[in-house]
Amino acid sequence: MSELSRIPIGRFSIITQLTPKALRLYDKKGLLVPEEKDTLTGYRYYTMPQLETGIKIKLLTWLGFSLEEIGDLLEASESENKTVLDNLFNERLEETEKEIERLTQVRKILRNKEESLKLFYLRTTQPSIKEVPDIRVISLRQIAPIQQIGPMIGKIMQEIYRPENQRNMVSITGPIMFLHHGEEFTPENADFEVAVPITGRVTLEAKDLQVRTIPKSKVASTTYRGPYPEIGQGYVRVHEFVIENNYEISGPLTELYLNSPQEVPPEQLLTEIQLPIIQEDTY
Template sequence: MSKMKLKIGEFSQMMQVTVKTLRHYEQKGLLLPDEVDEWTGYRYYSLDQMQKLQTIRDLQRLGFSLDEIKDLYDDVSHTPSVRQLTEKIKETEQQLKQLIARRNRLLDWRDSRKEMKTMEKFSIQSLPEIIVASHREVIPNYAAIGPMCYEKIGPEMQRLGCKCPPPGYCFTIEHNKEYTPTDIDIEYCEQVEEMGTDSAIIQFKRLPAVPKALCMKHVGPYERFYESYTEAFRYMEEQGYKVAGQHRTCYIDGAWNQEDPEKWLSVIQIPIE
């Protein structure tokens, strides 16, 4: 009885795998066609290749890489040993721990953002001591804050290997002695897990704790911060608070993830006593 042969396209359809994947398996020496026509170059697959491909896919689902699977087929047994299975179980348990940790961090981040979006317009909070990656620059206007962050500061922090604890805390401090709509001397700070090595763009420093700060939500473009400052200082006067340090502007949603400036969310933080 002659052996049944399938062209690569037919084999691809029946096994629900792309031709590109089959050629990749062939290049790795993992799944060779049963026959290759020397004149046409057509590749033909048999029932044996079907069974082998099924085994390959099963092993991949169990976490074995293609290189590991090839080693198994180079071996006589064609199946993982008890030692190999034990190692794969340990790897899976480690990956599971990492995924659980990632899920917990994402949950914390999500819950923090929910709290931020639903917080009262004014709140009194303490700001803990933190380590920040800092960048100070004179920018032409407030609209330049977004590009400065994601075109310059972000890539440099990534290059330096900065790790930011969730949910993420970034803010700016203005160093101008008086208001100016242009040539704004601004310092951008983002909380990081540890001190790093300074570069031409990023400097690392430790900021002391702020025992008490008035926090106020600002919704809208940065050019309207004055509206929120007016409200904040009126509230401080009514409550008998005084400014006790340099204010911060914390950014929650901005140009990097929200196109409409009217939906940008920031929090003004003013140390008080």
């Protein structure tokens, strides 16, 4: 490499507006490997063609792509693989639109902070103790991303409305239930169950579904009104109630969806939160 074509890392950093720290990371990840490294000093030198790659990485990082995705995009660009490029850009667009929706809701709350703070407790009913009887359900339990709840509900509904089950008078007797069996919140790898209360003689085609009875229990209950992503407000209030009244949680956290996002706007969604409890020993 001639002296004129060698671009030191400092100058390369200024031109591409990528920090030396970022350039060293991209070197380590194989995204942008310097054309030459000084064996004595370890100093990195780049070439003119690598400037374009650096600018592309800068743009793709700003667009929110991960380093792994950027590597795939650069490789697809080099090989002119339009399918990979389209798929990755479409996935990023979908993620961006979801984030815009979330941020729009955040902005709405922040602009009305006084009202939002007042609603922190007004969105939930006063927690109470209730006895829940045995509930016969069709259920599906998986370890999966929490976003799979929609397809899981759809699979159960498809089974309920199969012609054979309809001839056997299978019908829904209560709200859709979500049971969280995990010991911690891991949205990408959650252990949870979706259940739909039913009556009638059920035959199942899908091997991962089951008919079971959720045993009766005593629960601390509250009803939350509002968008699902903000349901933590309800959990805070019912947990405070459990602690203040010397109860222990004895089973999976359960949500009952009392209406549907297909029928009402997010601010009118109603979710009952149930925490199975036992009385804590006090000595």
